[in-house]
Amino acid sequence: MSYQENLVEIADIQAAAKRIYGIARRTPVLTSTTVNQITQSQVFFKCENFQRTGSFKFRGAYNALSQLSESQKQKGVITFSSGNHAQGIALAGKLLGIPTTIVMPENAPKVKLTATRGYDAEVIFYNSQKASREELTQNLAREKDLTIIPPFDHPHIIAGQGTTALELIEEVGELDLLLICCGGGGLICGCGIATKSLLPNCRVIGVEPAQADDATRSFYSKTLQFVNNPDTIADGARTRSLGEITFPLVLKYVDEFVTVSEEAIIRTMFFIWERMKIVVEPTGVLAAAALLEGVIKNPGSKIGVIISGGNVDLKEVGKLFSFYLPEN
Numbered sequence: 001m002s003y004q005e006n007l008v009e010i011a012d013i014q015a016a017a018k019r020i021y022g023i024a025r026r027t028p029v030l031t032s033t034t035v036n037q038i039t040q041s042q043v044f045f046k047c048e049n050f051q052r053t054g055s056f057k058f059r060g061a062y063n064a065l066s067q068l069s070e071s072q073k074q075k076g077v078i079t080f081s082s083g084n085h086a087q088g089i090a091l092a093g094k095l096l097g098i099p100t101t102i103v104m105p106e107n108a109p110k111v112k113l114t115a116t117r118g119y120d121a122e123v124i125f126y127n128s129q130k131a132s133r134e135e136l137t138q139n140l141a142r143e144k145d146l147t148i149i150p151p152f153d154h155p156h157i158i159a160g161q162g163t164t165a166l167e168l169i170e171e172v173g174e175l176d177l178l179l180i181c182c183g184g185g186g187l188i189c190g191c192g193i194a195t196k197s198l199l200p201n202c203r204v205i206g207v208e209p210a211q212a213d214d215a216t217r218s219f220y221s222k223t224l225q226f227v228n229n230p231d232t233i234a235d236g237a238r239t240r241s242l243g244e245i246t247f248p249l250v251l252k253y254v255d256e257f258v259t260v261s262e263e264a265i266i267r268t269m270f271f272i273w274e275r276m277k278i279v280v281e282p283t284g285v286l287a288a289a290a291l292l293e294g295v296i297k298n299p300g301s302k303i304g305v306i307i308s309g310g311n312v313d314l315k316e317v318g319k320l321f322s323f324y325l326p327e328n
């Protein structure tokens, strides 16, 4: 086995579960009779929209930050993200007394900015036309001696995200399939490792927007593929590619990748809001869309579905419904 493939193991995920115990929420597993009827299966939704900060990102962030050295903790951490990773890092830093700096584009949505600042993070803006956020982050980290915490390509982040599947399996036991959305691959790698260690016969299936199918192409061609500024409503899956660490783990722990259309994502979000009475974000429903839209069919089986987050600007998404779901 290569060094990369060994970077995260079930023991690391179990250790992460201990670190986040009593701090991260143990999120509920929901079921729906309607969904079971539609799919002719027993479906279990692990609902990370109920996680602190509204997505699973808090798990990895807290696991990573709590393992820094005392001197790293004192100096602080930095990350670039306008999304859920920023909020996860900001809250983890606040709880652990670690100063956090978040590099965000000038035009970041106000809700995200307010949420991040609400957790006492220092926000530094950049002009996405002029500056590269990676370069800016690296320069700031060097100047101020801050530790960079990337959103997915880090063993402690991956192990933290894996606690999502660990909890689901502890609660529901045997599963035939587990459906997981994929952006940069932190969630699917952590959950894939947990699943294959505890339930070797369970198939792990990755789901991406068809408009941002880089991981699907990378998986089937076994060569890292990219996508640039993909036009998908699922903003958590707009990452350019899998990472150096996540790519080999995806090849090892994932059995299959599928994609879903923008219409499928929006129909599914609407369905989950209405039928399950929970607020979910577009990226959060990717895995559910593969099942509810019939891309994945496996009647008579037990299926786990990870709902990854619920941070959505309802005013913005509401506008899309009339476009994608015209009344008929």
Ligand SMILES: *Cc1c(COP(=O)(O)O)cnc(C)c1O
Binding pocket: 055, 056, 057, 083, 084, 085, 151, 152, 161, 181, 182, 183, 184, 185, 186, 187, 188, 236, 237, 239, 281, 283, 284, 308, 309, 310
């Ligand atoms: C970050 C994120 C993803 C993608 O996770 P990766 O670890 O980058 O694959 C999916 N859904 C939500 C809600 C996210 O915040």
